[in-house]
Amino acid sequence: MRDPVTAQSAEPVATPQDDDVLVSVRGLKVHFPIKGGAILARTTGHVYAVDGVDLEIRRGTTLGLVGESGCGKSTLGRAILRLSPVTEGSVWIDGVDVATLQGEELRRQRQNMQMVFQDPLASLNPRQSIETILTEPLRAHGIAFDARTKVRELLDKVGLPASAARKYPHEFSGGQRQRIGIARAIAMEPAFVIADEPVSALDVSIQAQVLNLLEELQDELGLTYLVIAHDLAVVRHVSDEVAVMYLGGIVEQAPSDDLYSEPLHPYTKALMSAVPVPDPVVEENRERILLTGDLPSPSNPPAGCRFHTRCPFRQETRCDTERPELRELRPGHRVACHWAEEIEAGTITPRAGAVTGGGGDEAGSLSFDQRG
Amino acid sequence: MTIPLPPAQGPFTGNDPSGPETGAYEEDERGLSLWRGAWRRLRRNPTAIVGALIVLAFVVVAIIAPWLTPYEPGSTQWSGEVSPTSVPGPSPDHLLGLDRFGSDLYTQMLFGARQSLVYGVVSTALGLSVGTLLGVLAGGLGGWVDTVIMRAVDIMLSIPSLLLAVSIAAVLGQNAYSIMIAIGVAQVPIFARLLRGSMLSQNKGDYVLAATALGIRRRRIIIGHVLPNSVGPTIVQATLNLATAIIEVAALSFLGLGESDPAVAEWGRMLVAAQDRFEAAPRLALLPGFAIAVTALGFTLLGEAMREALDPRTRR
Amino acid sequence: MTVTSEFLDSSAAPAGVHQGRGNLNGDGTLLSVRDLAVTFGVRGQREARAVDEVSFDIRPGEHIGLVGESGSGKSVTSLAIMGLLPDRGVKTSGEVRYDNENLLTWSSRRMSSLRGRDIAMVFQDPMTSLNPVVPIGTQVTEILRRHFELSKGDALARAGELLQKVGIPDPKRRLKEYPHQLSGGMRQRMLIAMALACEPRLLIADEPTTALDVTIQAQILELLKELVADTGAALLMITHDLGVVAGLCDKVNVMYSGRIVESATRRVLFGNPRHPYTGGLLESVPRLDSPRGAPLTPIPGSPTNVLPWTHGCAFAPRCRNAVDDCRRVTPALRPDGDRELRCHNPLSDDLPDDQRTDA
Secondary structure, X not given: OOOOOOOEOOOOOOOOOOOOEEEEXXXXXXXXXXXXXXXOOEEEEEEEEEEEEEEEEEOOOEEEEEOOOOOXXXXXXXXXXXXXXXXXXXXXXXXXXXXXXXXXXXXXXXXXXXXXXXXXXXXXXXXXXXXXXXHHHHHHOOOOOOHHHHHXXXXXXXXXXXHHHHOOHHHOOHHHHHHHHHHHHHOOOOOEEEEEOOOOOXXXXXXXHHHHHHHHHHHHHOOEEEEEEOXXXXXXXXXXXXXXXXXXXXXXXXXXXXHHHOOOOHHHHHHHHHOOOOOHHHHHHOEEEOOOOOOOOOOOOOOOOOOOOOOOOOOOOOOOOOXXXXXEEEOOEXXXXXXXXXXHHOOOOOOOOOEEEOOOOOOOOOOOOXXX | OOOOOOOOOOXXXXXXXXXXXXXXXXXXXXXXXXXXXXXXXXXXXXXXXXHHHHHHHHXXXXXXHHHHOOOOOOOOOOHHHOEOOEOOOXXXXXXOOEOOOOOEHHHHHHHHHHHHHHHHHHHHHHHHHHHHHHHHHHHHHOHHHHHHHHHHHHHHHHXXXXXXXXXXXXXXXXXXXXXXXXXXXXXXXXXXXXXXXXXXXXXXXXXXXXHHHOOOOHHHHHHHHHHHHHHHHHHXXXXXXXXXXXXXXXXXXXXXXXXXXXXXXXXXXXHHHHHHHOOOOOHHHHHHHHHHHHHHHHHHHHHHHHHHHHOHHHOO | OOOOHHHHXXXXXXXXXXXXXXXXXXXXXXXXXXXXXXXXXXXXXXXXXXXXXXXXXXXXXXXXXXXXXXXXOHHHHHHHHHOOOOOOOEEEEEEEEEOOEEHHHOOHHHHHXXXXXXXXXXXXXXXXXXXXXXOHHHHHHHHHHHHOOOOHHHHHHHHXXXXXXXXXXXXXXXXXXXXXXXXXXXXXXXXXXXXXXXXXXXXXXXXXXXXXXHHHHHHXXXXXXXHHHHHOOEEEXXXXXXXXXXXXXXXEEEEEOOEEEEEEEHHHHHHOOOOHHHHHHHXXXXXXXXXXXXXXXXXXXXXXXXXXXOOOOOOHHHOOOOOHHHHOOOOOOEEEOOEEEOOOOOXXXXXXXXXXXXX
């Protein structure tokens, strides 16, 4: 099949002219080889974790990336920061194609692009004090600073007292640790920060603290975010624009409000209808599109539209043969579905049984009373 | 399923060191690092105290041995009092009696501690330093360096350590150095594998990825991040290995590969020499045997207690 | 998916399914928990009361929710009911009344014959709940054969039926496979099949969908609803996710730091939460159905930041409504209109959510 081309863009893309755009990802692919063979390791296949992704993030805005586990969203985030190997494509950040950088050049560039991790405890070195954690990156990049004031200032920015400096990660609660992770990410004043599931490891009651902090810092420092999460409500809350990912590709991308008011892709519809809402009245009356089966293996993705194996709107033609392009249906609202117009117009309806709820009560087709 | 372990700190006490009401950190005090936390747990562990006391007694005796006895080690000046059927027992002049060569047993025991300590420490230090170096290279650099080192270590590991020591002693000749080298070399694979293994697992940690993302240099990540988080098991192993090294020194001496100079007191050799006098004077075998066992036990207790103290699962 | 309002009335549960399988308690409840307290005590350390004064009833066919964050004691409560807490270092008191007997006094042997057959449990992590080295089929048939006297062949046939019912395709092949060969969603289906194999009267589900993706979560919740409706089993749902209980439970108990702080039917609770913790939780999670840009109001502090209940209200250090009494007087769980409430200064009765915290 496709041979991985190392770090070379297949189609050379010029630096994006638009000065407004900070991050521009073009045709990004991350394919992990699967090693097999009894004695000598041979490559027996590839995991197509990220398979051709285009993204743009405007300066000072937040792009949300949602998808379920295994869809490649974390790999995409890591590849953008060159923490996963890039098989193909380009990643322009602030006028530099980081996908082609190597060694010391890449290391220097990391000042400008930072990451907040999902598990705050695991991402902090347990043997370093908070002060060391916050100042080590500055030292590594030869940035001059006064340790005491810098640490104090960073802690203050994320809402921790100065006395935290001499303590160690295990002495903090989950929310406080995530604040430390955020302080570390902004220590070098980067332009771009990727937050990979920044709140999913935290208790419900403190998630909002961290989300609010991320927003405050964006206003204060003019940061540009890529927020990766599986929780649609969280993503919608923090994002100006949202991209929905399924099995290595973006299936829909739109301004946050548009996506949630008018989801066009069947997967987005299903995803949104599956999110539980803490309101019994809403829960009792909402329609739910149930997907069948599980996510197919990214090492052997389905031909055609990758969602067609689970899609309740699947058609006889095109879906299983032709991979849909991401196309702009409305200004700023792009969707990768052959039948998006027809689905929206209501001329194509979901398969019977795929929709539940909406006040109708259907007793389950499953029953236990047939037993003798 | 997971049954929640009884929480070390209940839901009412909270994680905040300064207590529930005052908020997390009112006091401007140094936090508790993992090393200090481990040290604190170690000090409170009765096993550690017993082990440490034994080890301490052993080390002190080894160091001040010359001041604890009026006699020279290896002096056979009372050989006339020893016959094949009778070895003089304890007396005011000789607290533990004489040995079969006519030396003062008490003196021999004291200086035996000194020999065991030197042999144990030097050989373990040798194994630890070479093993650590190989482990860091393999675990830190990876790739073909890792493959080459680990295959070599595998080969060493496939030879029983005592056999390896025997062969080295046979090649280098019968002297103190060959014993220490033999025992040290036999330990190299243990440390190399242990350290490499824990470095590889630490390498997968998020904090290593985070350090890379921050633009910290690879060498600094290995030495400043991965290594400090990986050495715990190695330190424990080194302590435990002191015990085995002492036993191995005795074993090699017992096999006749050790120190050839009969003037040097060594517990393993004393054990050998006691064999044919066992019925006449069992203490000649029992005392060195007991000394070896207790010393090894001391190091083992200390090592186990250190393992417990360093184990991240008992943290918090 | 109209949920079970008809099951509020116990007579609506399918009759006959559980006949001859033990009685209800004298007061008509299936399971009645009274003043349950669980204390962990480790040698040399301060005792910690993980659960205290927990009381609630489960009627046949009813769906009860137990909601709380980490450290709230919700899972410990379920383990205490099931008799799954370790003997050493754990003290349990109070009463778990079932079939007019107190389960807490039962021997572990007697409990194990009850578990699986009368009360079954589904856990959060399906991988650790299944034996990794035993084929799925063997694990299911084992349960069936232990509780019913079935031949090997009959048990296998029945296991195949069960897998089909929980929506596992190609059950014949699946029965020969090992747990790691199934996806997370499939494993959870397996566990549900195993839990419902003996048609228990009560199913305890402890965060059954937390490890799963939302679309799979929706499948599993739908499946749970259908299956418990069909078997007439009662459901005790333990979760941190208010959204999950909103669509599923008749009655919801909110726990904080080991005690129930608010307890009401879900419409009452979600329509007008009165405990500041319940209210705070609802305001701190972003919702898909609310207008975007509505600011989140987080609960300050963290769940570890608590006051001992013996000194006052555990939530007081994080509570916006706290008054002096909250730090001095232990609040009791008192009936308050259509709910039970443990609070000295509850949120007002009628203000809508978004106006409340502006003060």
